[in-house]
Amino acid sequence: MRLDQDVRTLTAELVDIASESGNEKPLADAVEAALTRLGHLTVDRDGSNVVARTHLGRPERVVVAGHLDTVPIAGNVPSRIDGDRLYGCGTTDMKSGVAVQLKLALLTEPNRDLTLVFYDCEEVEAARNGLGMLVREHPDWVRGDFAVLMEPTDGEIEGGCQGTMRAEVRTTGVRAHSARSWLGVNAVHRAAEILNRLLAYEPRKPVVDGLAYHEGLNAVRIDGGHAGNVIPDECVVTVNYRFAPDRTEAEAAGFLAEFFAGFDVRITDSAPGARPGLDHPIASAFAAIVGGPPQAKVAWTDVARFSALGVPAVNYGPGNPEVAHKRDEYVELAKIVEAERVMTSWLT
Amino acid sequence: MRLDQDVRTLTAELVDIASESGNEKPLADAVEAALTRLGHLTVDRDGSNVVARTHLGRPERVVVAGHLDTVPIAGNVPSRIDGDRLYGCGTTDMKSGVAVQLKLALLTEPNRDLTLVFYDCEEVEAARNGLGMLVREHPDWVRGDFAVLMEPTDGEIEGGCQGTMRAEVRTTGVRAHSARSWLGVNAVHRAAEILNRLLAYEPRKPVVDGLAYHEGLNAVRIDGGHAGNVIPDECVVTVNYRFAPDRTEAEAAGFLAEFFAGFDVRITDSAPGARPGLDHPIASAFAAIVGGPPQAKVAWTDVARFSALGVPAVNYGPGNPEVAHKRDEYVELAKIVEAERVMTSWLT
Numbered sequence: 001m002r003l004d005q006d007v008r009t010l011t012a013e014l015v016d017i018a019s020e021s022g023n024e025k026p027l028a029d030a031v032e033a034a035l036t037r038l039g040h041l042t043v044d045r046d047g048s049n050v051v052a053r054t055h056l057g058r059p060e061r062v063v064v065a066g067h068l069d070t071v072p073i074a075g076n077v078p079s080r081i082d083g084d085r086l087y088g089c090g091t092t093d094m095k096s097g098v099a100v101q102l103k104l105a106l107l108t109e110p111n112r113d114l115t116l117v118f119y120d121c122e123e124v125e126a127a128r129n130g131l132g133m134l135v136r137e138h139p140d141w142v143r144g145d146f147a148v149l150m151e152p153t154d155g156e157i158e159g160g161c162q163g164t165m166r167a168e169v170r171t172t173g174v175r176a177h178s179a180r181s182w183l184g185v186n187a188v189h190r191a192a193e194i195l196n197r198l199l200a201y202e203p204r205k206p207v208v209d210g211l212a213y214h215e216g217l218n219a220v221r222i223d224g225g226h227a228g229n230v231i232p233d234e235c236v237v238t239v240n241y242r243f244a245p246d247r248t249e250a251e252a253a254g255f256l257a258e259f260f261a262g263f264d265v266r267i268t269d270s271a272p273g274a275r276p277g278l279d280h281p282i283a284s285a286f287a288a289i290v291g292g293p294p295q296a297k298v299a300w301t302d303v304a305r306f307s308a309l310g311v312p313a314v315n316y317g318p319g320n321p322e323v324a325h326k327r328d329e330y331v332e333l334a335k336i337v338e339a340e341r342v343m344t345s346w347l348t
Numbered sequence: 349m350r351l352d353q354d355v356r357t358l359t360a361e362l363v364d365i366a367s368e369s370g371n372e373k374p375l376a377d378a379v380e381a382a383l384t385r386l387g388h389l390t391v392d393r394d395g396s397n398v399v400a401r402t403h404l405g406r407p408e409r410v411v412v413a414g415h416l417d418t419v420p421i422a423g424n425v426p427s428r429i430d431g432d433r434l435y436g437c438g439t440t441d442m443k444s445g446v447a448v449q450l451k452l453a454l455l456t457e458p459n460r461d462l463t464l465v466f467y468d469c470e471e472v473e474a475a476r477n478g479l480g481m482l483v484r485e486h487p488d489w490v491r492g493d494f495a496v497l498m499e500p501t502d503g504e505i506e507g508g509c510q511g512t513m514r515a516e517v518r519t520t521g522v523r524a525h526s527a528r529s530w531l532g533v534n535a536v537h538r539a540a541e542i543l544n545r546l547l548a549y550e551p552r553k554p555v556v557d558g559l560a561y562h563e564g565l566n567a568v569r570i571d572g573g574h575a576g577n578v579i580p581d582e583c584v585v586t587v588n589y590r591f592a593p594d595r596t597e598a599e600a601a602g603f604l605a606e607f608f609a610g611f612d613v614r615i616t617d618s619a620p621g622a623r624p625g626l627d628h629p630i631a632s633a634f635a636a637i638v639g640g641p642p643q644a645k646v647a648w649t650d651v652a653r654f655s656a657l658g659v660p661a662v663n664y665g666p667g668n669p670e671v672a673h674k675r676d677e678y679v680e681l682a683k684i685v686e687a688e689r690v691m692t693s694w695l696t
Contacts, residue, residue, distance in 0.1 A: 162527065166576055178588045179510065179647035181564035182551075188567035188585070192543030199537050203530075216529035219536035220576055225569030228514055228588060228617075232568065237536070240526045240576060269576075299527035 001034045003106055007099050007340045008086065008333050014095040015079040015088040021069040021128075024048035024120040028068060031102070031118050040108050041116075044141055048120040049130040051141040052105060054113050060282055061113040062347065063144035063311065065131065066098045066151075067122035067302075074327045084333055091331040092319030097150030100318065100339045110347040112282065115144055122302060131305050139309055146282045147306045148343075152319025155335050155342075157287055157294035159211045159276025159314045161301045165241045165252050166220070169194050170264040175226075175233040184231035188224040191235040194263060195219065198239070201259075206244045209278045209312070211296035213244035217259070238268070242298065245273030245307075274304040277312020289346050290316065316342075349382045351454055355447050355688045356434065356681045362443040363427040363436040369417040369476075372396040372468040376416060379450070379466050388456050389464075392489050396468040397478040399489040400453060402461050408630055409461040410695065411492035411659065413479065414446045414499075415470035415650075422675045432681055439679040440667030445498030448666065448687045458695040460630065463492055470650060479653050487657055494630045495654045496691075500667025503683050503690075505635055505642035507559045507624025507662045509649045513589045513600050514568070517542050518612040523574075523581040532579035536572040539583040542611060543567065546587070549607075554592045557626045557660070559644035561592035565607070586616070590646065593621030593655075622652040625660020637694050638664065664690075 001013060019027040028048035036043045041052040048068065070090035079088030086096075101116050119130030126132065134142050171191050176184025203215045217239060224235030243252040249270050257265055277283050278294060287294055294314070297303070303313035318339035323329050349361060367375040376396035384391045389400040396416065418438035427436030434444075449464050467478030474480065482490050519539050524532025551563045565587060572583030591600045597618050605613055625631050626642060635642055642662070645651070651661035666687035671677050 164527070164577075177647070178564060178566055178568055179512070179590055181566045181590070182562065186546075186566055188570050189543055189547050191570070192540060192547050195537055195540030195543060198534075199540050214530070216526065218526055218529045218534055218579055219573065220526055220578060220580065221573030222536050222539070222570050222580075222583065223573075225567065225571075225586065228568055228586070229512075230568060231566055232570075235570065238573065238576065242527055242529070299525065 001030045003034050003102050007103050007336050010102060011091065011096045011099040011331070011336055012079045012086060014098055015077060015090050018073060018077055019068050019070055020072050021121050021124045024068045028118065028120070031068070034102065035105055038105060041105060046138060049134055050118040051134065052116045054110060056113050058113040061115060061144040062282065063115040063117060063142060063147035064101050064104060065117035065119065065147060065149045066094050066101050067119050067130065068098065069120050069123050071123050071325050076327055076329065085330040086333055087328065087330040089329060092152045092329050093324035094151055094317060094319055096319050096331045096336045097317040099336065100150060100343055103340050104343055104347060107344070107347055112347060114347060115142065117142055129302070131302050135305050135308050143309050144311055146277055146280055147303065147311050147313035149301070149303050149313060149315050150317040151301065151315045152317045152321045152324055153315050154320050155318055155338060156292060157290050157314050157316050158297040159278050159294045160208065160245045160274045160312070161297040161299065161304050162213055162215070162245060163243045163247065163249060163252060163271055163273035164300045165243065165249065165256070165270040166268045167239050167256050168266045168268055169237045169239055169260045171235045173231065173233045176231045178229045178231055181231050186231050187235040188232045191222070191224065191237055194237050194260065197259065204244060206246050208244055208246045209276045211276050211278060211294055213296045214298055215244055216242040243273060245275045248272065271300055272304055272307050274307040275312050276314055280312060283312065286346050289342050349378045351382050351450050355451050355684050358450060359439065359444045359447040359679070359684055360427045360434060362447055363425060363438050366421060366425055367416050367418055368420050369469050369472045372416045376466065376468070379416070382450065383453055386453060389453060394486060397482055398466040399482065400464045402458060404461050406461040409463060409492040410630065411463040411465060411490060411495035412449050412452060413465035413467065413495060413497045414442055414449050415467050415478065416446065417468050417471050419471050419673050424675055424677060433678040434681055435676065435678045437677060440500045440677050441672035442499055442665060442667055444667050444679045444684045445665040447684065448498060448691055451688050452691055452695060455695055460695065462695060463490065465490055477650070479650050483653050483656050491657050492659055494625055494628055495651065495659050495661035497651050497661060497663050498665040499649065499663045500665045500669045500672055501663050502668050503666055503686060504640060505638050505662050505664050506645040507626050507642050508556065508593045508622045509645040509647065509652050510561055510563070510593065511591045511595065511597060511600060511619060511621035512648045513591065513597065513604070513618040514616045515587050515589070515604050516614045516616055517585045517587055517608045519583045521579065521581045524579040526577045526579055529579050535580045535583040539570070539572065539585055542585050542608065545607065552592060554594050556592055556594045557624045559624050559626060559642055561644045562646055563592055564590040591621060593623045596620065619648055620652055620655050622655040623660050624662055628660060631660065634694050637690050
């Protein structure tokens with residue numbers, strides 16, 4: 001794989017090396033070989049995860065990350081060009097981003113030290129995620145002052161991400177035969193107050209590092225009752241709280257405990273949000289080059305994995321998120337060129 | 349089986365002829381043979397269901413019914429006497445009642461025409477119930493002006509029974525990812541109003557034919573939601589309405605439609621109540637002999653099967669309902685004698 005070719009043909013070449021989740025090795029081999037050949041980068045590898053770094057002694061380090069895997073191929077490999085678009089599995093999510101990363105590897109004198117992270121298994125269950133593994137096992141490889149994850153954002157900056165927490169909010173009662181319901185206490189009826197509070201919930205919309213977030217608190221499941229003639233003695237409302245990155249997980253749990261005061265609240269799972277860090281000079285410079293107002297990322301994304309290392313992070317990539325995972329997935333060729341221009345300008 | 353023996357020893361003999369549900373044939377054979385030998389009764393049979401009738405041309409006909417089957421034997425057959433009690437499977441539920449029925453068969457000149465119904469499969473699923481079969485297939489065998497079902501009531505009259513109706517009350521919404529919950533509409537939150545109405549529900553307690561009933565309306569199940577990150581687009585509250593016998597099933601359905609106005613209400617199953625008919629002269633005479641205030645039956649019972657024929661009915665039997673279906677099931681011997689006295693006095 002030659003890195004000095006046009007970023008658009010490089011994208012096509014990456015698409016044509018199939019790399020469904022769990023089968024990234026051929027592509028990781030090609031990436032590692034191409035990076036090693038350049039000579040000015042330290043290249044580390046663990047499994048199908050490859051990390052390349054400059055060591056120029058710059059005061060700041062920028063991390064640019066992307067995943068090598070794709071969802072299952074659906075008759076859409078090899079890639080094909082049709083007009084202004086490149087079609088094929090992974091064109092938008094996210095081999096066009098990976099192509100831009102590889103072009104950045106050619107910069108021998110970037111204005112900040114540069115870390116390029118290529119990881120596996122992003123499209124499958126979180127436990128297999130390669131970036132998560134690197135953060136846990138090789139934190140020194142992926143540390144930096146600011147990170148850009150080149151997931152498809154249609155060429156806009158999506159900053160940070162919101163955290164997510166699930167909790168079971170529980171009522172109890174006293175079981176009885178429904179023919180003599182007054183001998184029991186109906187736990188489902190008692191859940192009315194939980195739902196009333198959810199209906200009255202007013203979401204916070206805090207501005208964090210210049211970006212406006214939008215929280216959410218919702219019942220995602222409710223379950224109570226045993227049989228058609230029994231007064232239920234338990235009802236469980238599972239709620240999902242999406243919280244802005246100005247709150248820690250502990251603060252989010254405290255909010256839920258207070259919001260559902262009087263009920264039994266059990267946190268069942270949780271993931272922290274990530275601050276966008278756009279108030280940092282490195283990030284401001286990046287935003288100025290991209291142009292247009294950055295958007296807050298409300299969904300949880302892999303950028304939050306950098307939070308564990310205290311690294312602010314944003315999503316920015318040439319792909320169109322609306323066609324990701326679709327059979328007719330495509331990327332606009334001009335967007336790849338534009339992303340390369342933005343990233344190169346920012347780092348030189 | 350000799351019917352001229354003491355009602356207590358007759359009960360013991362009935363207990364000792366095992367008759368778990370589905371295996372009533374030996375007992376039905378013995379009952380049919382004993383009744384046929386008497387000569388003054390018409391005896392009809394279908395399967396293990398036996399019906400014996402007088403044809404004296406009386407202006408009124410009384411039906412006395414009981415089931416021949418028991419729950420599974422649990423090391424408690426044959427019967428044994430201990431002090432004032434007869435122990436064994438079916439002693440209370442309801443071979444003591446059946447023994448009283450058989451003693452009534454000896455009355456050659458009852459003051460009302462008499463129908464004695466012995467049926468199978470009361471302790472198992474409703475579809476197999478012998479009384480239900482007789483009402484459907486042989487209504488002429490079981491018709492009358494008033495019926496007594498000799499289920500265990502501890503020697504009190506339990507009049508009529510309440511109806512039962514189940515309905516699904518449904519909300520709908522718009523599915524969305526919980527990270528952007530404002531793009532969806534949460535069907536579980538919308539169910540708050542259903543639960544609020546249930547919490548505010550005030551039960552009717554109407555007096556019907558002199559007995560005070562007590563209605564009930566309860567959620568017996570609630571179910572909504574798909575996954576931990578999806579805004580639910582449907583929530584179903586299953587409610588059970590227990591209604592007094594002054595309401596028909598149609599009226600009960602109308603009440604539910606009005607109570608849950610604005611929601612999708614679907615009736616899923618229903619069984620009518622039964623009026624106690626205690627304002628009828630036959631019934632008043634019966635209540636006077638039993639003494640003590642009759643109680644309204646709030647649970648659904650087989651007496652409601654007579655409602656399909658327009659026959660008011662009550663439960664009255666010598667057994668103690670609290671020990672039914674228990675391993676140490678028993679009946680007090682004096683209660684059997686008392687029940688025989690009441691029934692005989694009433695019918696002569």
